[in-house]
Each structure stands twice: as structure tokens, then as C-alpha cells.
Amino acid sequence: MPELPDVEGFRRRFERLAKGRTVARVDVEARGRMLLAPESAVRSALRGRRLGATRRIGKWMFAKAGGDLWLALHFGMTGDVEEVGERDPPYARLVLRFRGGGGVAFTDPRRFGRIALAASPEAFADEHGLGPDAMELTERAFLRRIEGRRVGAKALLLDQGVLAGVGNLWADEALWQARIHPATRVEDLEDEARRRLFRAMRSALRRALRKPGDYEALPRTWLLPHRRVGGRCPRCGERLAPGAVAGRTTFWCPKEQRR
DNA sequence: AGGTATGTTAATTG
DNA sequence: GCAATTAACATACC
Numbered sequence A: 001m002p003e004l005p006d007v008e009g010f011r012r013r014f015e016r017l018a019k020g021r022t023v024a025r026v027d028v029e030a031r032g033r034m035l036l037a038p039e040s041a042v043r044s045a046l047r048g049r050r051l052g053a054t055r056r057i058g059k060w061m062f063a064k065a066g067g068d069l070w071l072a073l074h075f076g077m078t079g080d081v082e083e084v085g086e087r088d089p090p091y092a093r094l095v096l097r098f099r100g101g102g103g104v105a106f107t108d109p110r111r112f113g114r115i116a117l118a119a120s121p122e123a124f125a126d127e128h129g130l131g132p133d134a135m136e137l138t139e140r141a142f143l144r145r146i147e148g149r150r151v152g153a154k155a156l157l158l159d160q161g162v163l164a165g166v167g168n169l170w171a172d173e174a175l176w177q178a179r180i181h182p183a184t185r186v187e188d189l190e191d192e193a194r195r196r197l198f199r200a201m202r203s204a205l206r207r208a209l210r211k212p213g214d215y216e217a218l219p220r221t222w223l224l225p226h227r228r229v230g231g232r233c234p235r236c237g238e239r240l241a242p243g244a245v246a247g248r249t250t251f252w253c254p255k256e257q258r259r
Numbered sequence B: 001a002g003g004t005a006t007g008t009t010a011a012t013t014g
Numbered sequence C: 001g002c003a004a005t006t007a008a009c010a011t012a013c014c
Helices: A004-018 A039-046 A121-127 A139-146 A153-158 A168-177 A191-208
Strands: A023-028 A054-057 A060-064 A070-074 A080-084 A092-098 A103-107 A114-118 A241-245 A248-252
Touching (some): A004 A054, A004 A060, A004 A103, A023 A039, A039 A070, A039 A114, A054 A121, A060 A121, A070 A121, A080 A092, A114 A121, A153 A168, A153 A191, A168 A248
Antiparallel strands (some): A054 A060, A070 A114, A080 A103
């Protein structure tokens, strides 16, 4: 489930469990693609360090590990942050145990997640071509960044280099709230529609951040609670159209979101 | 058993 | 160079 609000929830949990704690033991249960830094580097960046501030840019979470190094985590499709008790949680890929007891784990059954090290969150975002976080970006900056693009509106929202944090579900929600067909090309959107899209995205994410990751808590008047085959548009009752846009499963209201 | 999945990236094609 | 599409990654779940 990890999109911006979910990752923000992971960050808060990580911070609650780990901030101010000193790492006594590091277990790395990840190899290959999951590790963007050598295992030995991850180990030495964390072992013996007191964990500090946490940050989030888009779908990446960062935790300062002292020694001017930050741990960076991406949660792929199935990543999570879990508290560690006696034994490692299932699918643990990185386990940190603290001096004095307790610990925190990065779990990820499907192994699409990533474990990395960074000099700073900003430097990491630069190196990896991450655009500004969707909750930090201003409307003006959004308009400037999408100017001249010809991609479809959904592909635009999913492009982490344009803005970081929006994934498949929240892209659908934002487009539905803004009444924009997901395949509409940006160049065909009036300035007013572009602003509408930005505001819909921002307000939807802001509301989601009240209870990160809790999709049950979303208003029933929104798209996401109805986003399934056979679901109906909560505004007009029309059956939602399922399809593939930008290579991803997409739902929209065929009556209200026209090209 | 087969289809699907909230993410990213490389390869391919237009 | 840009944009769209598809496959691949690795695994769980229905």
C-alpha cells in the first residue's frame, strides 16, 4: 500500500520506535536489488549509532544515523515498519535492535523495497531524480514543472521526477476529484483544470495524512472506497470504468471524467 | 491453477 | 528527446 500517506505513517512509527535509541545489533536480510549500498556499509552506518531525526520525501523515508549518514528506505509494494519483540517479524529485511531492548524492522514480503544510505535526504533526492514532495510543492511550482509536458494527466502524477509521493491509488482519487480523465494530456488541460488537479491532489493527501494508511477512514463520498470492478461513482451513481492508463489499473467515472 | 497487486526501471516502439 | 507500452522483478492472496 505504500504511497505518500502510507510512507508518512511508516515514518511516524519508525520515529516513535527508534528516535533517540542506540543501535546494538543490525541484521540485514536483504541482498541484490534490495540493497543500494553494500551490506557492510549499511551495517557500519547503523551499528553503535544513536538514531535521530526522520524525514520523508515522496515514497522514501530517511532516518539519521549519526556520522552524517542517513538510512533510506523505499517500501515498494509490500514494505512496512514493524516493532521488534523477542523474534524478528515475518519477512524482516532489516532489523535494528536497541541497547536496552526493543527494536524496529523493515519488512517486505515481495522484496520490491530498497535499502540505501544517503549523505542527506536532499542529496539522495537529487541523485535519484526525485522531484519535490507532493505536500511541499507549491501550486506555482507545480504549474511550472508541468508546463510543456504532453504526457497524460495520470502518467504525470505518477512521475516521481515531477512530484514525489503520488501512486496509483491517489492519482485516481485526485483525478476523480478534479473531474479529469486520466488519459487527458497535460497540454490539453486549461490552466484552470491544472490548478484544480493540484488542489484536488493536495487536499486529498492532506486528509489522508490525518490517518495514514487507514483506507477505511476515508469519506465514503470519495472514489477510493468504491474503486473496484462494479463500483459506482459516489457523486453520480454511474458505474466506474476500469481500464489501464499509463500502464496501471485505473478507475474513473466515464460520465464526469471525459477527455 | 491462474489472475491480480498500492512501485520502479529497462527495453521497445512510435 | 519525448511518450506509450510491455516485461521484469518476487511473492502473497483470492
